[in-house]
Amino acid sequence: MVQSVITRVGEGLSGARDSATQYDPTYDPLVSPGPGQGKQYAPTYWVATAGTPPPDDGPITKDIDVDVAIIGAGYTGLATALCLAREHGIKAVVLEANRTSWGCSSRNGGQGQNASGRLSRSQWVERWGKDVALKMHDEIQEGFDNFKKLVAEIDCDPQPGGHFLIAHRPRLMAKLAAESKVWKDVFGYPSELIDQATFRREYVNDSEAAGALHEPEGIGIHALKLAFGYLRLAREAGAKVHPASPVIGWETINGIHHLRTPGGIVRARSVGIATGAYTAQNLHPSLTSRVMPILSNSMVTRPLTSQEIAACNFRTTQVLTDTRTLRFYYRFLPDNRLQIGSRSAITGADAPNSKHFELLVEGMGRKFPALRGVAIDYSWWGWVDVSHDMMPRVCQPDPKQQVFYALGYGGNGVSYSQQAGRRLAERIAGKAEKQTLPIFTSPLPGHPFAPFRRIGQRMLYQMYFRRDEKP
Ligand SMILES: Cc1cc2nc3c(=O)[nH]c(=O)nc-3n(C[C@H](O)[C@H](O)[C@H](O)COP(=O)(O)OP(=O)(O)OC[C@H]3O[C@@H](n4cnc5c(N)ncnc54)[C@H](O)[C@@H]3O)c2cc1C
Secondary structure, eight states, rough: OOOOOEEOOOTTHHHHHHHHSOOOOOOOOTTTTOSSSSSOOOOOOHHSSSSOOOOOOOOOOOOOEEEEEEOOOOHHHHHHHHHHHHHHHHOOEESSSSSSTOOOGTTTTOOEOOOOSSOOOOHHHOOOOHHHHHHHHHHHHHHHHHHHHHHHHSSSSOOOOOOEEEEESSSSSHHHHHHHHHHHHHHHOEEEEEHHHHHHHOOOTTTTSSSSESSSEEOOOOOHHHHHHHHHHHHHHTTTEEESSOEEEEEEETTTEEETTTEEEEEEEEEEOOGGGOOTTOOOOTTTTTTEEEEEEEEEEOOOOHHHHHHHHHOSSSEEESSSSSSSEEEEEETSSSSEEEEESTTTTTOOOOOHHHHHHHHHHHOGGGGTTTTTEEEEEEEEEETTTSOEEEEOOOTOOOOOEEEEEOOOOTTTHHHHHHHHHHHHHTOOOOOOOOHHOOOOOOTGGGHHHHHHHHHHHHHHHHHHOOO
């Protein structure tokens, strides 16, 4: 008996299969039927410098039966497979539409922060009260400690030392001071407030910086080398990773999930969804309109000369972000280039419009006048998975179905995705009794005006622009 026909994903993919594996710069998860099949990576600095990808298990070529299938081979999917194998003895099969970590995990800024979601620690206290906020802090810190252990296992050019949160206006120093006090008084998490002159002299001469808050946790990593490391470790532990194998249809028959890929059907007892912001609207009903995909632009300069480095006073290689809502994030890379990113277009169709690139170049020039006119060697963009309440979820949305997901990190997924993968693995293995935090016990919230979200987003972007960009 067919219990339920859940969904059909990616109708129309067959055309894409025949014609194009080239990178599609206009891909838009709210519009496109699916992320494609076997597509090239975005033209990122990480892709250009990661070296030869490690071996994988090739595309699915026939029907197979598995215990656990994971959809998506970004950090989350690979970390889930790794933990399932290492900690629970379960050898999962990972299905990736394109190439390993083709989505966010090959496009991010490589900033591993002691955070997840978009809420600050003081906002956790406001939302959940002190006791839950303290447990949340422990969860994030444990995740960061686990992240550090994995980074130590993988050759991924770590730049440790912490994270600077830069006040981009003088009035925001008071906000940083208040946050720092909450970190110390409530969480016992140390930080240091740094005045403008000291920051520009000792760390970096960012012309917009009115000062900064420094936290001791934070590591910059090479985004794709980290992903390739996860791939290697997961396969060594017994997982299988199949690129060019998009899930394009999903039926549940007598509790078994039949995941249709172009090469065959994968029949799985349990499914973990790890598709981040690249989740198509029709992948699974539990995720329809649950994630707001937001574009972020990133670029990397040519290697800077010693004069340019001196003018910008790049003395720190730690990761930096600023206090804008659509924040700038940047880092001085090991090969003397600057990586910097920030807001982008609202739709995929508009993403290649040069005005977004120019806005980022202009932002870099405001921070570092000495870099005006410097050649940009790499420019790309990607979709960030923002949830409607600004916090991630690792959960089983329907207790009657062996379907689980981990997503919604809101641009703070480089470090937490591996902990989310660990939690997802526990859930799949039936060992989630200790997962009592709200991010584990409730599904991602929907949005009452889902079809109109982008109209609201456009209005918000105008407001943020007036507030954060105008002098
Ligand atoms: C430009 C940019 C900058 C960022 N900078 C930072 C940063 O500095 N620090 C930070 O913490 N976070 C950052 N992030 C966010 C971070 O990259 C993500 O949180 C993280 O990579 C999420 O990993 P993931 O595995 O959950 O998702 P992804 O890496 O997006 O992986 C999801 C995968 O699922 C696959 N998929 C989707 N649908 C299907 C299907 N139907 N079948 C099979 N496979 C499918 C996709 O092809 C994709 O490869 C940034 C994101 C972007 C876009």
